[in-house]
Amino acid sequence: MRKAVALLLVLVVGAGFYVVLANIPFGVDKADVANHYVRNGARETGAVNIVTAIVVAYRGFDTLGEVTVLFIAAVGVGAVLLPASRPAAEEKTEASLIVRTGSRVLFPFIILLGAYILVHGHLTPGGGFQGGAVIASGFLLLYLAWPGQGAARKAFSAVESLSGLAFVAVGILGIVYGVGFLGNFLPLGVRNELLSAGVIPIIYVAIGLKVGAELAGVVGHLMERP
Amino acid sequence: MVSPSLLIAIPLASAFAAPLVALGSKKLVKWIPPLALAADLVIGLVLLPQVLDKVIVVSIGGYPPPFCINLMVGPLGLSLAILISLVGLLVSIYAMGYIKTEPTEKYHVLYLLLTTGALGIVLTGDIFNLFVFFEILCIASYALTAYEKDRPGTEAAIKYLIQGTVGSTFILVAIGFLYGLFGTLNMADIAARVPSAEPLHLFLILAFFVVGFGVEAAIFPLNAWLPDAHSSAPSSVSAILSGIAIKTGVYAIARICYTLMNAQGFLVFLSLIGVITLVVGEIAAYRQKGDIKRMLAYSSVGHIGLIVFAIGIGTSLGLFGALFQLVTHALAKCLLFLAAGYMIYRAGSKKLSDIEGLGRRMPLTAVAFTVAAFSLVGLPPFAGFMSKLSIFCAALKTDRAAYLGFAAVALAATVIEAGYFFRVIQGLYFKGGEKLQSAAGVKEAPATALIPIVVLAGLVVAIGVYPQLVTDVLDGAANELFNRAAYISDVLEAP
Amino acid sequence: MEQVANYMYYAGGGGLILIGLYMVLAKTNLVKIILGLSFLDTGIHVLLVAIGYVRGRTAPIFSEGIADTTAVVDPVPQALVLTAIVIGVGVLGLALALAIQVYRHYGTLDVAKMKGLKW
Amino acid sequence: MIIIEAILILFMLVAAVATSLFRDLISAVVTCAAVSLLASLLFYLLDAPDVAMAEAAIGAGLTTAMFVVAVRKTKRHEE
Numbered sequence: 001m002r003k004a005v006a007l008l009l010v011l012v013v014g015a016g017f018y019v020v021l022a023n024i025p026f027g028v029d030k031a032d033v034a035n036h037y038v039r040n041g042a043r044e045t046g047a048v049n050i051v052t053a054i055v056v057a058y059r060g061f062d063t064l065g066e067v068t069v070l071f072i073a074a075v076g077v078g079a080v081l082l083p084a085s086r087p088a089a090e091e092k093t094e095a096s097l098i099v100r101t102g103s104r105v106l107f108p109f110i111i112l113l114g115a116y117i118l119v120h121g122h123l124t125p126g127g128g129f130q131g132g133a134v135i136a137s138g139f140l141l142l143y144l145a146w147p148g149q150g151a152a153r154k155a156f157s158a159v160e161s162l163s164g165l166a167f168v169a170v171g172i173l174g175i176v177y178g179v180g181f182l183g184n185f186l187p188l189g190v191r192n193e194l195l196s197a198g199v200i201p202i203i204y205v206a207i208g209l210k211v212g213a214e215l216a217g218v219v220g221h222l223m224e225r226p
Numbered sequence: 227m228v229s230p231s232l233l234i235a236i237p238l239a240s241a242f243a244a245p246l247v248a249l250g251s252k253k254l255v256k257w258i259p260p261l262a263l264a265a266d267l268v269i270g271l272v273l274l275p276q277v278l279d280k281v282i283v284v285s286i287g288g289y290p291p292p293f294c295i296n297l298m299v300g301p302l303g304l305s306l307a308i309l310i311s312l313v314g315l316l317v318s319i320y321a322m323g324y325i326k327t328e329p330t331e332k333y334h335v336l337y338l339l340l341t342t343g344a345l346g347i348v349l350t351g352d353i354f355n356l357f358v359f360f361e362i363l364c365i366a367s368y369a370l371t372a373y374e375k376d377r378p379g380t381e382a383a384i385k386y387l388i389q390g391t392v393g394s395t396f397i398l399v400a401i402g403f404l405y406g407l408f409g410t411l412n413m414a415d416i417a418a419r420v421p422s423a424e425p426l427h428l429f430l431i432l433a434f435f436v437v438g439f440g441v442e443a444a445i446f447p448l449n450a451w452l453p454d455a456h457s458s459a460p461s462s463v464s465a466i467l468s469g470i471a472i473k474t475g476v477y478a479i480a481r482i483c484y485t486l487m488n489a490q491g492f493l494v495f496l497s498l499i500g501v502i503t504l505v506v507g508e509i510a511a512y513r514q515k516g517d518i519k520r521m522l523a524y525s526s527v528g529h530i531g532l533i534v535f536a537i538g539i540g541t542s543l544g545l546f547g548a549l550f551q552l553v554t555h556a557l558a559k560c561l562l563f564l565a566a567g568y569m570i571y572r573a574g575s576k577k578l579s580d581i582e583g584l585g586r587r588m589p590l591t592a593v594a595f596t597v598a599a600f601s602l603v604g605l606p607p608f609a610g611f612m613s614k615l616s617i618f619c620a621a622l623k624t625d626r627a628a629y630l631g632f633a634a635v636a637l638a639a640t641v642i643e644a645g646y647f648f649r650v651i652q653g654l655y656f657k658g659g660e661k662l663q664s665a666a667g668v669k670e671a672p673a674t675a676l677i678p679i680v681v682l683a684g685l686v687v688a689i690g691v692y693p694q695l696v697t698d699v700l701d702g703a704a705n706e707l708f709n710r711a712a713y714i715s716d717v718l719e720a721p
Numbered sequence: 722m723e724q725v726a727n728y729m730y731y732a733g734g735g736g737l738i739l740i741g742l743y744m745v746l747a748k749t750n751l752v753k754i755i756l757g758l759s760f761l762d763t764g765i766h767v768l769l770v771a772i773g774y775v776r777g778r779t780a781p782i783f784s785e786g787i788a789d790t791t792a793v794v795d796p797v798p799q800a801l802v803l804t805a806i807v808i809g810v811g812v813l814g815l816a817l818a819l820a821i822q823v824y825r826h827y828g829t830l831d832v833a834k835m836k837g838l839k840w
Numbered sequence: 841m842i843i844i845e846a847i848l849i850l851f852m853l854v855a856a857v858a859t860s861l862f863r864d865l866i867s868a869v870v871t872c873a874a875v876s877l878l879a880s881l882l883f884y885l886l887d888a889p890d891v892a893m894a895e896a897a898i899g900a901g902l903t904t905a906m907f908v909v910a911v912r913k914t915k916r917h918e919e
Contacts, residue, residue, distance in 0.1 A: 026774070055804070
């Protein structure tokens with residue numbers, strides 16, 4: 001019964017998809033506002049990766065909202081799970097020697113890779129989200145190797161807070177400089193150089209640290225709590 | 227001049243700072259939401275005269291509107307933002323003493339971000355940005371519903387999360403389709419291009435939107451999560467969910483139907499959904515003889531139905547009535563949940579039979595509860611009377627048989643509503659005398675709870691006696707929603 | 722063949738959404754339902770990126786050596802999807818935390834066996 | 841080229857159906873990760889390298905880890 005109703009609803013929704021999608025041709029240029037970004041994005045923002053230019057400069061407000069969503073998820077996972085009882089956490093068996101040694105060797109490289117990705121967000125594919133996710137997976141490795149160690153919970157929440165505040169502070173500095181919230185008030189610099197594109201690298205590093213700390217926090221909460 | 231973007235930046239920055247403050251002292255965190263929301267309230271009130279004169283369009287990022295996200299600070303957005311800050315401020319004061327389950331610092335952060343999400347929804351002028359803020363609101367409410375970590379709360383939260391996420395999916399699909407058809411995400415820009423599209427496609431996209439936002443607004447038949455979530459959450463959370471969160475869903479539906487899509491043909495259908503929701507909600511509330519919060523939750527479903535019905539009338543007067551009802555219901559239902567919260571806390575039970583007779587032990591709380599209940603039923607001289615009256619006037623003025631019929635049904639539903647509220651109030655004052663001897667410890671709520679309760683009760687009476695407090699602003703707001711050509715030109719021709 | 726080439730990405734994304742929707746509606750195991758939610762997300766991401774794709778163009782990155790006039794695909798849906806992916810992982814994390822909590826209370830992940838509140 | 845893309849999409853859908861059919865939740869989670877990985881390949885083919893990276897790191901990596909943790913803390917088999 002439940003399955004039949006579900007199937008019927010799915011079919012109705014599918015029919016709706018079909019009707020609309022049939023009218024949106026695939027692989028054809030229908031971009032309108034996007035053409036402005038493509039033509040002027042690199043010049044206006046200084047970032048050669050147009051996706052980064054959109055994510056951080058043109059639609060930076062979305063990104064601010066979206067790191068907030070992740071922040072809520074990290075706080076919320078901590079709030080809805082019961083607090084970890086200390087003895088239970090210590091009972092866990094340690095991982096094997098291979099895992100521990102391996103993660104000790106790999107961890108710095110993973111963090112380095114993550115940092116590279118998030119610093120070069122305006123020049124190459126990648127950026128804050130991807131770099132942050134890589135950093136978080138480095139911490140996932142640490143959790144696996146040393147379960148129940150609590151991996152510096154306070155440091156995580158401090159990084160989370162500071163990078164979030166840095167993001168908002170850069171936005172408010174925009175108001176102070178008269179270019180509006182989240183506007184760019186720094187010189188654009190030379191294209192394709194690491195220190196170019198105004199506030200984009202600053203904001204993307206803040207996003208990367210925040211996303212990394214938050215994802216690591218979500219995974220950590222899930223793994224540590226009973 | 228203060229920048230309206232501070233309305234969102236201040237609560238966000240405060241929420242981000244809260245974990246740092248918590249590292250120093252956990253006691254201080256509970257002061258953050260009231261302070262941030264008070265700052266917002268002040269900014270909103272300062273901007274109000276200016277906005278009533280001329281709308282403010284703020285480009286975020288410093289590029290002209292179709293190319294970046296803009297805030298549309300018009301009479302509608304700003305009046306709702308003021309309502310959200312006001313209600314949010316009062317509930318946050320209440321929560322300072324009410325929330326005792328650990329980790330309290332996380333509660334306050336989540337609460338502040340929930341209100342931030344609501345503020346973003348009403349102020350933004352970009353459809354994808356609206357989705358992002360909607361997600362902020364939803365995720366914060368899922369987490370807060372499960373905050374007590376008890377059995378009903380957790381179960382209600384997972385139900386709410388599943389249904390809400392499916393709803394968000396529909397919204398995102400609709401946004402994708404809109405982008406595929408029009409190549410833009412700015413609401414004014416889309417609105418300007420809508421006439422070029424085929425009606426069938428627009429109808430389907432609108433249907434996806436209404437289903438998506440309808441989950442949060444709890445319109446029938448998407449309201450299954452609401453009674454559980456609103457009755458199982460802590461009372462301060464129920465208050466903000468019933469007062470603010472579901473209203474943002476209604477706001478989004480109204481904004482999309484009027485400004486974005488200009489869906490005149492869809493409005494009768496919307497009214498029909500509203501009336502069905504109203505009847506279902508009120509009947510379900512009447513049948514709740516056990517749990518007072520569940521009864522209040524179903525009553526919220528009913529009132530959402532009434533607001534949606536008024537939105538569907540499709541005249542400027544109808545929109546005015548809808549917004550008026552939205553404001554009065556937000557104030558009154560928030561008050562009911564706050565008052566009920568401490569009655570439940572003192573009586574130690576959610577059962578209607580156990581709070582009987584509390585009227586003599588907690589006089590102020592009980593009087594406030596009565597005021598709010600009378601306002602919701604629509605008795606003069608309380609605020610609810612004026613708002614219901616304007617909705618029925620608007621429905622009668624259309625002179626269309628369908629709306630006259632709907633209005634008659636809605637009136638009948640109001641009678642049902644009066645039935646169950648009078649039952650509770652009768653119990654509060656005239657029953658349970660013998661039980662009170664044993665419950666000698668039951669005393670009045672503490673000051674942190676009484677301040678918001680008394681202020682809200684005062685507002686409900688003040689608006690009822692002197693409706694001009696809000697009618698001028700709401701008139702402007704209704705006109706903003708009704709006059710989409712002005713909206714488009716305000717945004718796209720902004721300097 | 723032409724038709725297949727034109728609509729296969731839409732079919733992939735839309736199909737994933739529909740499979741996810743079916744799992745959410747028909748399954749009773751909470752982890753399965755949450756897996757369905759994850760498919761809903763992934764499906765939309767594929768759909769959105771496919772809507773922004775333009776044949777015969779390159780990725781929207783003007784690195785050194787690539788002229789500014791190079792034709793690129795639509796970058797906006799990609800930016801939206803980046804945002805949506807991160808939102809999705811937040812929701813999933815919270816959902817799984819709640820599922821663990823539900824299991825602690827009920828000892829089962831089967832939503833049909835939860836009698837606390839009406840489903 | 842189109843054939844390869846079509847096969848990838850088909851694999852993705854098959855993996856998704858397999859996820860819904862598996863009784864063993866760990867297997868279901870692994871096929872779900874496969875769906876994410878194939879989606880990330882599709883993003884790459886659709887000229888979206890940024891999205892491909894994010895989907896591979898977040899969708900296939902971290903989400904899978906979270907699912908595995910959740911399944912380990914609850915019950916492994918769907919009854």
